[in-house]
Amino acid sequence: NAGVTQTPKFRVLKTGQSMTLLCAQDMNHEYMYWYRQDPGMGLRLIHYSVGEGTTAKGEVPDGYNVSRLKKQNFLLGLESAAPSQTSVYFCASSWWAGRPLHFGNGTRLTVT
Amino acid sequence: GIQVEQSPPDLILQEGANSTLRCNFSDSVNNLQWFHQNPWGQLINLFYIPSGTKQNGRLSATTVATERYSLLYISSSQTTDSGVYFCAVEGQAGTALIFGKGTTLSVSS
Numbered sequence: 001n002a003g004v005t006q007t008p009k010f011r012v013l014k015t016g017q018s019m020t021l022l023c024a025q026d027m028n029h030e031y032m033y034w035y036r037q038d039p040g041m042g043l044r045l046i047h048y049s050v051g052e053g054t055t056a057k058g059e060v061p062d063g064y065n066v067s068r069l070k071k072q073n074f075l076l077g078l079e080s081a082a083p084s085q086t087s088v089y090f091c092a093s094s095w096w097a098g099r100p101l102h103f104g105n106g107t108r109l110t111v112t
Numbered sequence: 113g114i115q116v117e118q119s120p121p122d123l124i125l126q127e128g129a130n131s132t133l134r135c136n137f138s139d140s141v142n143n144l145q146w147f148h149q150n151p152w153g154q155l156i157n158l159f160y161i162p163s164g165t166k167q168n169g170r171l172s173a174t175t176v177a178t179e180r181y182s183l184l185y186i187s188s189s190q191t192t193d194s195g196v197y198f199c200a201v202e203g204q205a206g207t208a209l210i211f212g213k214g215t216t217l218s219v220s221s
Contacts, residue, residue, distance in 0.1 A: 033208055042198060042213040050207060058208060059113075090155065097207050098143040098162070101200070103155040 002026055006091050006104035013081045013111045021076040021107050023091030031094045032074040033058075033101070034066060036087040043090065049074055050097070081111045114139045114203040116212035124218045125189050133184040133215045135199030143202035144175050145209060146184050150195045158184070158197075189219045 007022045023032065030051050035043040035058075045058030049068040063085060065077045074093075078085060091104040115138040125131055135144075146158040159166050159173040161182065166173055170189075175182040186193055196216050200209035 031207075035211075040213065043200075043211040045208050045210065048208045056207070059210070088153065092155075098202060100157050100160045101145060101147075101209055102157065103147075106153055106155075 004091055004093055004102050004104035006089075006107050008107060009105070010108050011110070013078075013109065015082060015111060017081050018077070018079050019081065019109075020078075021089055021091075021109075023074045023076070023093075023104060025072055025074075025091075025093040025102075027093065027095070027102065028071070029093035029095050029102075030071070031097060031099075032068065033092045033094075034064070034074065034076045035090045035092065036060065037090060037106075038087050046076065046089075083111045085109065086111045114141070114201060114206070114210055116199060116201055116210055118197075118199050118212035118215050120215060121213070122216045122218075124220070127189060127191060127219055127221045129189050129219075131186045131189060131217070133186070133197055133199075133217075135182040135184070135201075135212060137180050137182075137199075137201045139180070140204050141177065141180075141201045142204050142206075143209065144182055145200050146173055146182070147198040147200065148193075148195050149198065149214070155198075186217075189217075191219050191221050193217060194219045 033048040034046040047066040052071040163177045196214040200211045
């Protein structure tokens with residue numbers, strides 16, 4: 001089992017460009033999450049999904065969109081990147097609410 | 113929403129020393145987990161511990177839900193224990209973990 005896989009690992013964007021981060025899990029987990037990590041801020045929840053076809057906003061959703069068309073995939077989109085979105089993005093999944101969380105290895109995004 | 117505070121923010125130890133990390137939270141929780149982020153950035157789940165005590169090798173954790181805190185104990189620390197330790201909680205009305213800002217641990221030989 002690969003667990004939680006994030007693609008790409010690194011990306012540099014110019015302000016105003018768009019991109020999609022892909023998260024894939026092979027553990028048949030229902031719940032999936034996107035977090036961002038900034039120095040001194042811990043991890044902050046962007047969006048999450050409680051099952052295929054569902055999405056919900058987290059703490060810092062502005063500027064991001066998500067989709068969960070297939071149970072194993074959770075996509076995070078940036079429609080018009082801004083320097084404030086420079087961060088490390090982590091995807092995570094869990095079998096159900098209140099169960100152990102499993103993380104991917106992160107995507108480092110720089111917006112210039 | 114629920115607030116999570118971790119202390120201390122930074123901790124420097126000599127190899128072999130013991131340490132206690134604390135996590136305070138502002139409301140009742142259904143779910144509490146401890147994570148270790150290693151120097152390469154990987155996040156590893158250490159404990160799922162909404163209440164009670166668990167042990168895994170040199171690490172153990174205790175959550176006193178009624179008093180809204182959790183403790184992570186590291187005994188006989190090793191250089192490989194270095195990194196950032198995060199506490200994360202889910203409130204009774206929530207469906208996602210909210211993270212504290214972490215404790216950065218540096219263990220030197």
